[in-house]
Amino acid sequence: MSKRVLIVEDEETVRELEKFILEQYGYEVMEARDGLEGLTKAEFRRPDLILLDLMMPDVSGGRMFDEVRHHPATKDIPIVVVTGKPDAHEMFDDAIGEENVIMKPFEADALIDRIRSHIGDPE
Numbered sequence: 001m002s003k004r005v006l007i008v009e010d011e012e013t014v015r016e017l018e019k020f021i022l023e024q025y026g027y028e029v030m031e032a033r034d035g036l037e038g039l040t041k042a043e044f045r046r047p048d049l050i051l052l053d054l055m056m057p058d059v060s061g062g063r064m065f066d067e068v069r070h071h072p073a074t075k076d077i078p079i080v081v082v083t084g085k086p087d088a089h090e091m092f093d094d095a096i097g098e099e100n101v102i103m104k105p106f107e108a109d110a111l112i113d114r115i116r117s118h119i120g121d122p123e
Contacts, residue, residue, distance in 0.1 A: 002028040006047035008038035026122035035059025078118040
């Protein structure tokens with residue numbers, strides 16, 4: 001069974017690009033358009049990793065990060081933040097290191113390398 005990655009991103013073009021890249025490498029992809037949908041999918045579908053945008057309507061990526069970390073069912077899921085904010089890691093008070101932040105625009109290889117460092121190859 002392929003490893004599952006949940007992409008939480010409100011911008012459709014970015015979400016589709018991330019999905020395309022991950023599927024090319026053999027990962028199973030789930031998508032969420034905002035933090036609320038992302039929280040629900042994380043809790044009930046239990047992905048192996050979450051790719052999380054910060055700037056989203058309704059439930060922001062920062063709030064989703066906090067909710068995921070404090071929920072018993074999701075607290076151990078690795079989270080990689082994908083953002084255009086250069087100081088994103090500072091928003092989390094050391095809860096997430098710079099190594100868990102990917103800057104937009106990103107290279108496909110950098111995205112895959114980061115995912116592999118957390119969950120390995122897809123199978």
